[in-house]
Amino acid sequence: MAQVVLKDLNKKFDEVYAVKDVNLHIRDKEFMVLVGPSGCGKSTTLRMVAGLEEITSGEVHIGERLVNDLPPKDRDIAMVFQNYALYPHMTVYDNMAFGLKMRKFPKSEIETRVKDAATLLGIQDLLKRKPRQLSGGQRQRVAVGRAIVRHPQVFLFDEPLSNLDAKLRVQMRVELKRLHHDRLETTVIYVTHDQVEAMTLGDRVVVMKDGLVQQVGEPLELYSKPRNKFVAGFIGSPAMNFIDTTIVEAGGALYAEALGLRVRVPPDRVSRLGPYKGRAMTLGIRPEDLREAGGGDPQDLVFEALVEVVEPLGSEILLDTRVGNQTLVARVDPTVRTRHHQKIRLAFVPDRIHFFDNTTDEAIA
Amino acid sequence: MIRSIKTRRQAVLVVCYGVIAVFMVFFLFPPYWMALTSFKTNQEIESLKGIPFLIQQGATLKHYQDLFTKTDFLIYLKNTAIITTLVTILSLVISVLAAYSLSRLGFIGAGILGTGVFLTYLVPDTLLFIPFFKIIGWLGLLNSKWSLLLVFPTAIVPFCTWILIGYFASIPRELDEAALVDGANHLQMLLRIFLPVAVPGLVAATMFAFTISWAGFLYPMAFIFSNEEQLLTVGTVTTLIKGDVYHWGGLMAGALLACLPPVLLYAFLMDYYISGLTSGSTKA
Numbered sequence: 092m093a094q095v096v097l098k099d100l101n102k103k104f105d106e107v108y109a110v111k112d113v114n115l116h117i118r119d120k121e122f123m124v125l126v127g128p129s130g131c132g133k134s135t136t137l138r139m140v141a142g143l144e145e146i147t148s149g150e151v152h153i154g155e156r157l158v159n160d161l162p163p164k165d166r167d168i169a170m171v172f173q174n175y176a177l178y179p180h181m182t183v184y185d186n187m188a189f190g191l192k193m194r195k196f197p198k199s200e201i202e203t204r205v206k207d208a209a210t211l212l213g214i215q216d217l218l219k220r221k222p223r224q225l226s227g228g229q230r231q232r233v234a235v236g237r238a239i240v241r242h243p244q245v246f247l248f249d250e251p252l253s254n255l256d257a258k259l260r261v262q263m264r265v266e267l268k269r270l271h272h273d274r275l276e277t278t279v280i281y282v283t284h285d286q287v288e289a290m291t292l293g294d295r296v297v298v299m300k301d302g303l304v305q306q307v308g309e310p311l312e313l314y315s316k317p318r319n320k321f322v323a324g325f326i327g328s329p330a331m332n333f334i335d336t337t338i339v340e341a342g343g344a345l346y347a348e349a350l351g352l353r354v355r356v357p358p359d360r361v362s363r364l365g366p367y368k369g370r371a372m373t374l375g376i377r378p379e380d381l382r383e384a385g386g387g388d389p390q391d392l393v394f395e396a397l398v399e400v401v402e403p404l405g406s407e408i409l410l411d412t413r414v415g416n417q418t419l420v421a422r423v424d425p426t427v428r429t430r431h432h433q434k435i436r437l438a439f440v441p442d443r444i445h446f447f448d449n450t451t452d453e454a455i456a
Numbered sequence: 457m458i459r460s461i462k463t464r465r466q467a468v469l470v471v472c473y474g475v476i477a478v479f480m481v482f483f484l485f486p487p488y489w490m491a492l493t494s495f496k497t498n499q500e501i502e503s504l505k506g507i508p509f510l511i512q513q514g515a516t517l518k519h520y521q522d523l524f525t526k527t528d529f530l531i532y533l534k535n536t537a538i539i540t541t542l543v544t545i546l547s548l549v550i551s552v553l554a555a556y557s558l559s560r561l562g563f564i565g566a567g568i569l570g571t572g573v574f575l576t577y578l579v580p581d582t583l584l585f586i587p588f589f590k591i592i593g594w595l596g597l598l599n600s601k602w603s604l605l606l607v608f609p610t611a612i613v614p615f616c617t618w619i620l621i622g623y624f625a626s627i628p629r630e631l632d633e634a635a636l637v638d639g640a641n642h643l644q645m646l647l648r649i650f651l652p653v654a655v656p657g658l659v660a661a662t663m664f665a666f667t668i669s670w671a672g673f674l675y676p677m678a679f680i681f682s683n684e685e686q687l688l689t690v691g692t693v694t695t696l697i698k699g700d701v702y703h704w705g706g707l708m709a710g711a712l713l714a715c716l717p718p719v720l721l722y723a724f725l726m727d728y729y730i731s732g733l734t735s736g737s738t739k740a
Contacts, residue, residue: 141633141637142636142637143633143636143637162636162641163633163636163637164636164637164638164639164640164641168637169637169638170633170634170637172630172633172634173630174628174630175630176628176630176631176633176634177634178631178634178635178649178653179653180652180653189635189638189640189648189649190638190639193638193639193640193644194639237634237638241638241639247637
């Protein structure tokens with residue numbers, strides 16, 4: 092069991108930085124998820140921890156050891172790959188036992204460990220099969236089993252669920268989380284491009300883009316306090332609405348104004364937004380923080396929108412609406428009755444409004 | 457509708473079998489001729505009457521008998537077997553290591569080196585045997601079959617390396633990475649994971665190496681003068697063509713026997729030469 096520390100980690104491919112100045116402290120037994128769009132450097136970061144990618148500059152520590160120059164086999168890690176990477180000529184048993192055999196474990200110990208892991212993963216009846224005789228989900232279980240028999244200090248997962256179909260993915264996600272909580276109690280670094288996976292699995296989540304760490308935090312922290320526009324738009328589905336507004340002052344209060352829309356800036360935000368008076372700025376609001384306006388809502392938080400598409404999901408309704416020249420998605424109660432081409436009055440939840448500087452894309456808290 | 461699909465399918469099948477039949481005749485006629493001649497008596501071979509495609513005056517095993525008792529055929533066979541086996545093993549070891557490092561280790565210049573290796577294969581034997589003659593002479597290996605251990609791989613290694621680079625590229629890189637993370641070093645990974653998965657590629661390379669070495673003619677012709685050291689190809693020809701006298705029966709018997717080992721090898725290895733051996737390792 093060990094912490095993993097990345098210090099000023101850089102990876103250059105030719106002249107392009109795939110990973111730039113990454114600093115991370117992954118705590119012992121923590122489930123840390125790296126998430127971001129493809130090409131953001133998350134997999135490269137993971138592969139540098141694994142020792143499969145050379146480090147251009149910076150340090151990787153596993154436990155108390157600097158591992159920069161250690162080959163993968165001496166780092167005491169186990170890795171699960173996106174496409175499973177099972178050894179096709181070996182049985183499931185031999186696949187799982189391979190790492191232990193390489194480490195010269197006694198036969199009886201290997202057998203105990205493989206059987207335990209197989210039982211844990213529900214693949215005890217498949218031990219004599221070859222990988223090609225297994226379904227995708229079963230193969231992924233074997234790949235996980237191959238990792239856990241080793242009892243490594245750190246588990247590395249590289250998009251392990253991406254090749255599974257949607258339903259199986261959700262099921263395996265829950266299983267992985269349970270496995271980590273109840274049985275493994277090991278440090279995990281998990282790479283995914285799926286923000287739902289990141290949010291549901293991670294104790295903490297690292298959002299990356301263009302090789303840079305955008306924000307590190309607990310899932311709900313990322314959700315409620317995104318540090319910049321990218322994180323705000325990346326986390327959450329449907330994504331946060333961004334509205335181009337101008338900050339204006341009227342009657343001693345600040346307003347964010349756009350065509351067809353005028354929102355009062357909450358009093359506690361006025362001091363930070365004061366300097367932006369007269370300037371353009373992006374307002375962010377999540378779909379669920381827009382609700383159908385009632386009589387009690389203050390008029391300076393309400394606006395009228397034209398419904399363009401209605402998507403009833405059962406537990407909620409997604410409304411694609413148009414306000415002025417911008418589109419907004421609202422997630423409203425299933426009891427709301429509306430149809431396309433109708434007008435609807437929506438209200439902002441004031442303390443959930445986000446503001447972003449247009450030049451830096453940073454959030455203004 | 458159903459009927460028209462069926463008849464069209466039958467028509468296509470007829471055409472297919474027709475084409476296959478033509479090719480069969482084309483490719484199998486020489487061995488047939490060879491076998492036929494080897495069982496004919498000398499009188500029938502030299503007779504201008506009769507039908508050359510059939511044995512009419514009774515079959516004989518005399519040519520085979522003579523081959524084993526009156527010529528050094530068995531010595532040639534032994535020499536060829538030894539040289540071919542060793543050359544194949546040697547070439548494959550070099551090619552596997554070369555192909556693995558060129559395709560997987562990703563060092564600077566690997567791409568250029570890979571192309572360079574292939575280009576050396578394009579230089580013909582007929583150009584190389586003169587400088588080789590000097591080198592072999594300088595090494596004191598003239599008139600020794602062991603000289604072939606050095607010269608045969610010069611043609612085989614580049615091509616096998618090229619075949620294997622291509623095959624190795626089809627093996628997912630995660631497979632070796634998984635083995636490395638699992639605790640194997642490069643050699644263990646190569647022997648226990650990589651090569652077992654690469655068997656179809658190795659079979660293709662083996663077949664090529666074996667055939668080139670078994671059928672090599674120019675180099676033994678140039679470097680070896682005595683019967684004790686000679687190989688099958690050159691030995692059969694030099695023994696059974698005396699001046700302008702061709703002992704057709706013996707030549708054909710020798711050629712037929714010489715063909716058997718490669719044919720057996722192909723038949724045996726074809727079973728292993730199945731594609732899709734990597735299926736199941738990763739998502740297709």
